[in-house]
Amino acid sequence: MIVSIASGKGGTGKTSVAVNMALSIGNVQLLDCDVEEPNAHLLLHPKISRIEPVYVPIPLINEKLCDHCGKCSNFCQYNAIFVSPEKVLLFPELCHSCGGCTFICPKKAIAEDKHKIGILKLVSAGGLRLVYGELEVGEPMAVPLIREVKRQIDKSRNVILDSPPGTSCPVIETVKGSDFCILVTEPTPFGLHDLKIAVQVLEDMKIPLGVVVNRAGIGDKKVYEYCKEKDIPILLEIPYQRRIAELYSKGVPFSLEMPEWSEKFQTLFNDLRRLAGK
Amino acid sequence: MRQITVLSGKGGTGKTTLTAAFAVLAKKAVVADCDVDAPDLHMLLHPEIIQTQEFKGSKLAFVDEAKCVKCDLCREKCRFKAITENFKVDQFSCEGCGVCTITCPANAIALTERISGHAYISKTKFGFMSHAMLTPSEANSGKLVTLVRQNSKILAAKENINLIIIDCPPGIGCPVIASVTGVDAGLVVAEPTMSGIHDLKRALQLLAHFDVLPFVCVNMHDINMDNTEKIESFCKENNVEIVGRISFSPEVTEAMVNGKTIIKYSPGSVVAKEIEAVWEKISVLISENNLNERVAHEPKKR
Numbered sequence: 001m002i003v004s005i006a007s008g009k010g011g012t013g014k015t016s017v018a019v020n021m022a023l024s025i026g027n028v029q030l031l032d033c034d035v036e037e038p039n040a041h042l043l044l045h046p047k048i049s050r051i052e053p054v055y056v057p058i059p060l061i062n063e064k065l066c067d068h069c070g071k072c073s074n075f076c077q078y079n080a081i082f083v084s085p086e087k088v089l090l091f092p093e094l095c096h097s098c099g100g101c102t103f104i105c106p107k108k109a110i111a112e113d114k115h116k117i118g119i120l121k122l123v124s125a126g127g128l129r130l131v132y133g134e135l136e137v138g139e140p141m142a143v144p145l146i147r148e149v150k151r152q153i154d155k156s157r158n159v160i161l162d163s164p165p166g167t168s169c170p171v172i173e174t175v176k177g178s179d180f181c182i183l184v185t186e187p188t189p190f191g192l193h194d195l196k197i198a199v200q201v202l203e204d205m206k207i208p209l210g211v212v213v214n215r216a217g218i219g220d221k222k223v224y225e226y227c228k229e230k231d232i233p234i235l236l237e238i239p240y241q242r243r244i245a246e247l248y249s250k251g252v253p254f255s256l257e258m259p260e261w262s263e264k265f266q267t268l269f270n271d272l273r274r275l276a277g278k
Numbered sequence: 279m280r281q282i283t284v285l286s287g288k289g290g291t292g293k294t295t296l297t298a299a300f301a302v303l304a305k306k307a308v309v310a311d312c313d314v315d316a317p318d319l320h321m322l323l324h325p326e327i328i329q330t331q332e333f334k335g336s337k338l339a340f341v342d343e344a345k346c347v348k349c350d351l352c353r354e355k356c357r358f359k360a361i362t363e364n365f366k367v368d369q370f371s372c373e374g375c376g377v378c379t380i381t382c383p384a385n386a387i388a389l390t391e392r393i394s395g396h397a398y399i400s401k402t403k404f405g406f407m408s409h410a411m412l413t414p415s416e417a418n419s420g421k422l423v424t425l426v427r428q429n430s431k432i433l434a435a436k437e438n439i440n441l442i443i444i445d446c447p448p449g450i451g452c453p454v455i456a457s458v459t460g461v462d463a464g465l466v467v468a469e470p471t472m473s474g475i476h477d478l479k480r481a482l483q484l485l486a487h488f489d490v491l492p493f494v495c496v497n498m499h500d501i502n503m504d505n506t507e508k509i510e511s512f513c514k515e516n517n518v519e520i521v522g523r524i525s526f527s528p529e530v531t532e533a534m535v536n537g538k539t540i541i542k543y544s545p546g547s548v549v550a551k552e553i554e555a556v557w558e559k560i561s562v563l564i565s566e567n568n569l570n571e572r573v574a575h576e577p578k579k580r
Contacts, residue, residue: 008316010289010448015473036449037287037480039473077337077375077389098357098375137480138487140420140452165289165448168315169417172370189534190294194316200414205370218531249502251472 001278002159003269004178004207008194010165012184013214013238016248018162019043020255022128024265029157032132033174034164035118035145043253046123046130054133055114056097056144061088065109072101072110093140118145122152129157142170150174158269167197175202180276181209182235188219192226199230208276212268215240233275236268279434280564281442281461283312283490287477289448291469292497295530296553297445298322298539301404303557308439309402310430311409312423312457313447314395322539325400325407333410333425335394335418337374339367345386352378352387370415394418397425399433406433420452427456441564450484458484463491463564465521469498470505478509482518491572493519493563495556498526519563522556525549 005018015032019040022030032040059072059081066088073083080095081088092115102110118135131152133145142164150173153159163174175181183198185191195211202209211227216237227234238244247254255261284297298319301309311319339360341352346365353361356378360371379387394416400407408430410422430442446457458464464485468478478494485492494513499506506523513520525548533543540550562568 007289009318010316011469012290034449036451036454037473037477039288039476042472042476075376075380096373096375098373098377099355100375100377100380103355103377104380135451137450137483138455140455142449142451166313166315166419167414168412168419168453170449170451172415172417176370188531189321189537190318193318193321197316197414204415218528220535245501249469249471249474249505 001180001273001276002153002161002178003272004161004163004175004181005184006163006171006175006181006198007165007184008167008198009185009191012186012191014165014184015039015043015162016253017182017184017212017214018160019253020261021265021269022160023253024255024262025158025269026127027157028160029129029131029154030160030162031149031152032130032162033146033149034162035133035135035142035149036164038132038134040130040162041123041132042251044125044128044130046125048121048123050122052120053116054118054120054145054148055116057099057112058092058095058097058115059090059101060111060113061090062109062111063088065107067107069106071104071106075100075104096141097144117141120148129154143173146170146173167194167201172201172205175205175207178207179278180272181207182212182272183209184212184214185223186215186219187213187221187223189222191219192223195223196226199232210235210272210275213237235271236264279431279440279442280566280569281444282463282465282560282564283444283446283458283461284465284467285446285454285458285481286448286467287450287481288469288474291467291474292524293467294318294322294445295534295540296467296497297443299541299553300443300557301402302539302541303554304441304443306405306439307441307443308406308408308430308434308437310426310442310444311407312426312444312453314410314412314419314422314426314453315447317409317411319445320409321537322534323402323404323407324537325398325402325409327398327400329399331397331425332393333395333397333422334391335416335421336392337376337389338369338372338392339374339376339378339387340390341365341367342386342388345384347384347386349383351381351383355381373417395422397422397429399429406437406439408433420456423453423456450480454484455488458490459488461490462569463493465493465495465560468494468496468509470496470502470509472505475505475509482516493521493560495520495522495524497524499523500525521559521563522552524552524556
């Protein structure tokens with residue numbers, strides 16, 4: 001089973017839920033798909049077993065063959081190539097690596113080069129396998145690196161995908177193909193507002209979902225009212241407790257120090273199986 | 279005109295709470311909510327929309343079934359696996375590149391434009407606001423951020439306002455880069471957790487990469503004093519200006535529940551006073567004189 005953990009609003013506790021659940025069940029592979037700000041490894045203190053650079057293809061122009069016809073620049077939807085009568089300018093950070101310019105060039109003047117966008121780390125902590133990516137600072141495109149992280153999925157394990165915040169392309173790339181998605185929210189107006197957007201995205205993508213309420217007890221009751229109205233199951237509530245917040249701040253998964261939570265996360269995972277029909 | 283972006287790397291550290299407070303304290307500023315896929319600032323500032331703009335950010339391939347000869351060439355050439363076995367376009371995978379349109383021998387595929395969001399220009403009790411909403415599950419938030427920023431500049435020029443305060447989304451990728459390029463200063467709101475420290479460092483690297491003057495404040499600093507000190511000594515070692523500490527307070531959530539900025543909700547509170555002190559410090563640091571001095575002493579790298 002592949003479970004993704006997303007949220008809409010940032011800082012609601014996605015990584016905390018992902019890591020604590022991963023530690024509470026067996027045979028797990030955790031993939032941290034927040035390649036812009038990966039944090040799961042900070043709670044797991046893993047041993048590194050492999051680091052790989054990740055490249056994307058970008059155009060390589062042979063100026064000798066190029067006659068500056070401008071077809072590539074016209075074709076490129078992302079404005080990654082600019083052709084003037086004298087020169088061809090490339091903007092690799094805008095390129096989506098579709099390869100279109102290499103097909104469209106009538107002079108066969110465009111080949112492909114590789115451009116490094118980040119690194120992939122494969123690590124382990126006890127029996128737990130963790131894969132995560134680190135986007136190079138200044139690189140805008142997270143999606144190709146997320147794709148690379150997800151290429152490491154090992155279906156023989158219980159796969160948990162920790163998503164970046166938001167509701168746009170990096171989130172879609174992460175949750176795509178998952179059997180179930182947990183949306184972690186906090187019971188506040190910001191939490192509810194962003195939860196609603198995230199629910200709409202998952203409904204569009206036809207991915208079954210449920211909610212985990214983190215920091216329960218703060219804010220108001222509107223998240224609960226919304227979930228009831230939409231018939232969305234509330235899978236777990238994690239109360240706001242200073243001890244949980246302090247453990248998190250030190251990089252300690254709270255289920256290790258508060259073993260009753262380990263059982264709750266096991267129950268949560270069993271509920272997911274049932275809800276996803278797996 | 280001066281522009282400052284409130285960012286954090288990590289989500290949920292208090293960017294929007296602080297931006298809304300600054301909008302009140304600055305008295306004369308345009309605020310821009312650049313978190314276009316999960317915007318929250320409007321819930322504290324209650325903008326009245328004056329103008330709405332359609333945003334056409336991305337294109338989508340469309341296969342005309344009547345013309346399709348099912349040759350499979352489009353499926354071979356598409357690097358995003360966006361065309362399904364029965365020759366339908368998967369809208370969640372298609373990046374609108376157009377490769378399928380040029381490989382199709384039957385001319386059965388075209389790119390279609392779609393409305394992927396809306397941009398708004400609004401008025402609030404505290405001034406003007408530029409914001410937007412990306413249609414859920416759409417791509418290209420970076421382009422919409424650029425539009426929000428253009429609108430904020432036009433507004434500022436028209437209304438003769440010389441300060442823009444930008445609320446940034448979390449992360450360090452495309453919409454964040456679009457929110458920080460070309461601004462005068464970036465305030466990184468850090469939280470004293472292991473993740474907070476890690477993400478702060480990457481956010482500071484991003485500001486350095488784009489040659490933006492960095493400031494740091496530690497929010498909810500009393501959650502972990504050791505980490506707060508670690509953050510501050512890291513900043514000192516790296517010559518990054520620390521503009522203050524803000525305490526954890528349940529009043530911040532109460533203010534949010536009441537749809538108010540913390541400044542208006544509990545004006546005399548410790549946390550409101552701390553935020554006022556942070557803003558005062560920033561106002562001096564980003565005054566025309568100080569910024570001009572920076573330009574004179576530290577010539578731009580690029």
